[in-house]
Amino acid sequence: MFLSQLSPQQRDSAISELSSESFDILVIGGGVTGVGAALDAASRGLKVALIESQDLASGTSSRSSKLIHGGLRYLEQYDFKLVREALHERELMVSSLSPHLVKPVGFLFPLTEKFKERTYVGAGLALYDALRGFQRALPWHKHIGQKQINEIAPSLRPDLITGAIKYFDAQVDDARHTMTIARTAARHGAVIATRVSAVSLLREGKRVVGVKAKDLESGKTINISATATVMCAGVWSDELHAKFELKPGYNVAMSKGVHIVLPGSAIKSNAGIILKTPISVLFLIPWGDKWIVGTTDTPYTGDRAEPLASREDVQYILDQANRVLSPKLDVSQIIGVYAGLRPLVANNKDSATTKLSREHTVDRPAAGFVSIAGGKYTTYRVMAKDAIDRAVIELRAIKPESVTDKLPLVGADGYFALVQQVERLSESSGLDTDTITHLLNRYGSMISEVLELIEANPKLAAKVDKDLLYIKAEIEYAASYEGARTVDDVISRRTRIAFEASDHGVHLADEIAAIIAPVLGWSAKERKASVTAYEELVDRELEALDQLLEEHERVSS
Template structure:
């Protein structure tokens, strides 16, 4: 350690001799967590970002790559809220064309293009969808014109354009559909990604460029100088310690908690955020015979059947949620709604017994001062509720990078001097550089490490060129390349890497976000809980009692979720889910 110009200590190991950040700077290790607490106390930041979802992580990356001193604090875990519970699509939003939101669609398609080709090709992949046609004469030309507009705006730039199919052709593509459920179809392409892993990678890329990224760090108050906000008071959820973090501007990227954060700051927001609950179910891939995803029109919106490795994700719902923001609960009615709509077109109906996983997320939709004066929107808004504070909300996952850039642009009013323009459209996420070459070398890499080529490709699509760092942990521990007990799709080394490099602090962090075991297996992660906790304990220093506590808390969570999913309404489901013990105990829930 050495001392910087402001008297704070700097980890010289995280910087190369010529001043550029080294790869180590992207680590979110337990040791880095300790150093980051010291940095929060000792340094003066240009920007403090609150919220470790995709927009907050994107804002931290945007600010850091503009040369600003930035800190990101998150009360729970990276992507713990909305950003791990989306439909997992990078898409333009076909249905927004019908609402004449052409700018939103064009912007989203540009972002999808950037992710596929430059920023995150290891994480974002093309996916095809069949749009079944059910009406003669008018529906095919009407839908085709919309898809032509979609393609013309950039939808077919890096993926194939629309392809028209007869009923027989559509059924060859998706044999699992009932013959009387369609008269033809149109195939088009979008893209999907593991949202939690993508958000984590955005945050790690921000850390790589110098941002202080710290989870389990709750904002419990705001600092003021005269009439302006000059920083935040934060609490370490794990230790209970508190300290003040000073900065020029605070950027509130807390999504559905935006209103709560603005109240904590003592400011009146320029917009309100309404929480809309979206529920998805996960079923095994063999339950629906198809070579493509499917998009279905419903009386309210659309329903997606999305390919997800060896599974299908089916959703979503769209209902108001007025209860615990941290843990929206799916009800029996939500699940029945999805099953009823998808079974209307499937040759072999799905049952509750087919469901492997269920998850519910909250969309932060914008609302005006009254419901009569403003419609809910997927557009985002940026406001400056007080000098020294910027809030951003709304939008959609696909356009997170644009939202982040807009937030930092707005923050410029409180920063000293001029700031550089956003360059995140030119900054690949960690793991992107060299990914394509490694894909071509997958068989060779697999042979070198004694892995099946399929397993190596799975790792490459989760870590990209950082796969070398993952595999390096097993050089002296070949047992770490064994499948994880209870979740054989993952290797033991991925758990160790999740703790040593990716900031996982609790069992749920690994089972729910570093991996997706909690939704990909019928046991919801219970069969893997103890083996994962024991692997985490090696790095985090847990004793037998702490291992047992982590497992018990996770078991209680799964039990509560399963029970809530049998309840008829939101209130009953929330009472069950919110009563479960938390791994992280926050002050005055919900705050951030």
């Protein structure tokens, strides 16, 4: 039986297997589509490997709006197929595939005109609800008057907002969800290795038969043999196609999406808020005791590895939100800022591309090689299925169909029963009920593994920071079970301390390094280097925000 644990020992074993075994499917890319493809292939009984040059979800898949949604704005584009598909996926995740990670969240759509706007928006939301079909894990939308608005969302301007319509979507910690898919893939036999970069393709004639890769930690070169290689590289697609000397049937245009993080006190509302803007929509999303507000949608041509928010990005978000809020948001309230890149597909009309939907494209630029790009986070499972459906043809044998629509992620099993046992778990573990609930909503039934670490070392029950819910056991667990290899992995993706803590977790970096160092076998020098690398990353990300604060102070004075 395979294990889901992504430990240092598992990585060592994976590196050895990559160089000595031959695989049916090799996946390049550890974002949500890549790990979804690995899970889809492994659960069909195929022999699968996945390599990622950095950390799982280190790119776009950790920098989204944290929403699992149908895409309300796509209704105006008459893209009913996409919305129906996304809503179906949302219902699956909330109800059976990952209920421990994907949670319903209510949104208000504020109205400024009493009749025409209410009719138009109400009809759109009625269609939105209808498109999800008979599976209904979330409530129907409902109309709300001005009096109720004042009770639910006091921060919405009473002189402007005449009412609202409340509807439901869902939210997720995207990086945790992506990592959990990877663990589920490992549970079904996928060999997964991060910090392994694809250098070039291995070929027999015109057919791709694998990849020459480099272990970025040891510097060792590995030849990985695979009947079919599937590239899920997102915004890196164009660069890798060129590197591999392939002519793809599509190009990827990058669009930058920026979000700001605010304290809970900045907006008084018991529901999220969605606003229509001249460009797109803006979400004000509750995130624990904080708010995430975004996003932007601007062309991007800079560094793919570190997209940074500009002063203009942040100002745009504040300006759009402040149209309806009272009191207005102030730049000095901002706790954190993060930016992600959307891989938007631009199809080449002359290519032999198979366009599976408006939102994602699967391509076969060479025998034995399949690539996929585009899409949205919510439909990752469909994208993964489509990519593997095409890759399976390369195997020249009849293989089973995808079963991922019926395959819960690790931690989902027994989750609903465990939620009923919070008091008992609190009593037996000595942790308060808030911490138990927090752990259940991050690990589901795998909470037992976290509690075992505390049983072995009771000091791990302490909180990492008095203002955050994370406990020290989660930090050790990130390195021993979840594939974290650096301080940045832990602070930015296994937890979300990077944008939840006031200083982006810099004050916790040393302590976190001390907890994971024994697990990873670090020397004192390696431990210090990992802390320094994170501090330098934060310095770069804070530069744009510092400029905005300085300008704000000049204007105020």
